[in-house]
Amino acid sequence: MSLTRAERTIIVSMWGKVSTQADIIGTEALERLFSSYPQTKTYFPHFDLHAGSAQLRAHGSKVVAAVGDAVKSIDNVAGALSKLSELHAYVLRVDPVNFKLLSHCLLVTVASHFPADFTADAHAAWDKFLSIVSRVLTEKYR
Amino acid sequence: MVHFTAEEKAAITGLWGKVNVEEAGGEALGRLLVVYPWTQRFFDNFGNLSSPSAIMGNPKVKAHGKKVLTSFGDAVKNMDNLKGTFAKLSELHCDKLHVDPENFRLLGNVMVIILASHFGREFTPELQAAWQKLVAGVATALAHKYH
Numbered sequence: 001m002s003l004t005r006a007e008r009t010i011i012v013s014m015w016g017k018v019s020t021q022a023d024i025i026g027t028e029a030l031e032r033l034f035s036s037y038p039q040t041k042t043y044f045p046h047f048d049l050h051a052g053s054a055q056l057r058a059h060g061s062k063v064v065a066a067v068g069d070a071v072k073s074i075d076n077v078a079g080a081l082s083k084l085s086e087l088h089a090y091v092l093r094v095d096p097v098n099f100k101l102l103s104h105c106l107l108v109t110v111a112s113h114f115p116a117d118f119t120a121d122a123h124a125a126w127d128k129f130l131s132i133v134s135r136v137l138t139e140k141y142r
Numbered sequence: 143m144v145h146f147t148a149e150e151k152a153a154i155t156g157l158w159g160k161v162n163v164e165e166a167g168g169e170a171l172g173r174l175l176v177v178y179p180w181t182q183r184f185f186d187n188f189g190n191l192s193s194p195s196a197i198m199g200n201p202k203v204k205a206h207g208k209k210v211l212t213s214f215g216d217a218v219k220n221m222d223n224l225k226g227t228f229a230k231l232s233e234l235h236c237d238k239l240h241v242d243p244e245n246f247r248l249l250g251n252v253m254v255i256i257l258a259s260h261f262g263r264e265f266t267p268e269l270q271a272a273w274q275k276l277v278a279g280v281a282t283a284l285a286h287k288y289h
Contacts, residue, residue: 028267035271051267104251112258112265120194123255124177 007125008074015071026060032105070133081136089140099134144279146221150272158218167211168204170253172197217280224283232287243285250277
C-alpha cells in the first residue's frame with residue numbers, strides 16, 4: 001500500500017494548514033484517545049493526563065511533529081521515521097492495536113478543526129497515510 | 143453489556159436531535175465506500191462507484207445510507223438494550239447479507255468522524271467518548287447473533 005500522487009498532494013497541502021495549529025491538534029488527539037480508549041492511559045503512568053496538563057501538551061506536540069516529519073518526507077516515510085520505529089520496537093513497545101486508535105483520534109481532531117478541507121478524498125488520503133505511518137512504526141517489532 | 147451514564151445518554155440524545163439523518167447517512171456510507179474501497183463488495187448493484195465524487199453523489203448510496211442511519215436512531219432510543227434492538231438485523235446481516243462484523247466497526251468510526259466534521263468544537267472529547275461507546279455497542283449487537 002502506497003500513496004498515489006494525488007493523495008500525496010492532498011496531504012502536503014492540508015498539512016500546511018494543520019501545522020499552524022500543530023500543538024492544539026496533537027494535544028486534542030491525545031485527549032480524545034485517553035477519553036474514548038482509557039486503556040491507552042496504561043502507557044503513561046508517569047504522566048499527568050488531565051486536560052491542559054503541560055506533559056500532555058508537550059507530548060501532543062511531539063506526536064504531531066513526528067507526523068510532520070513523515071509529511072515532509074512523504075516519499076520516504078520509513079527513512080524519516082526510522083529512529084522512532086526503533087524506539088517503539090525496543091523501548092516503548094506500544095501494542096500495535098493502539099496505532100489505529102490514535103490514528104482515528106487524529107482524524108476526528110482534524111475533521112473537527114478543518115471540516116471544509118476534510119472532504120471524502122482528504123479523509124481517504126489521511127486514513128491511508130496514517131496507516132502507513134503506523135505500519136512503519138511497528139515494522140521492527142518482530 | 144454496554145452501560146451508559148445519564149450524562150452520556152443525554153449527550154448522545156442531544157446531539158442526535160441535531161443530526162440530519164438523510165444527509166449524514168448518505169455521507170457516512172459514501173465515505174465508508176471511498177475510504178475503505180473493499181467495502182464496495184456488498185454493493186455490486188449500486189451502479190457507478192468508480193470515483194469518490196461518483197460514490198458521494200450516487201443516489202443508491204444516499205438512499206441506503208439514510209436507511210442505515212435511520213436504523214441507528216433505534217440505537218439512540220434503546221441504549222439499554224442494544225442486543226435486543228438489533229437481534230433481527232444481526233441475523234439478517236449474518237444469514238442473508240454475509241457481512242463481516244469488522245465492517246460495523248469501520249462504519250461506526252466513519253460516523254464519529256462525520257459528527258466531528260459537522261459539529262466541530264461542540265464534538266468534545268467527552269462527547270466523542272460517549273459516541274464511541276454507542277457505535278461499539280451497536281457493532282457488537284449487530285454481530286451478536288452471528289453463527
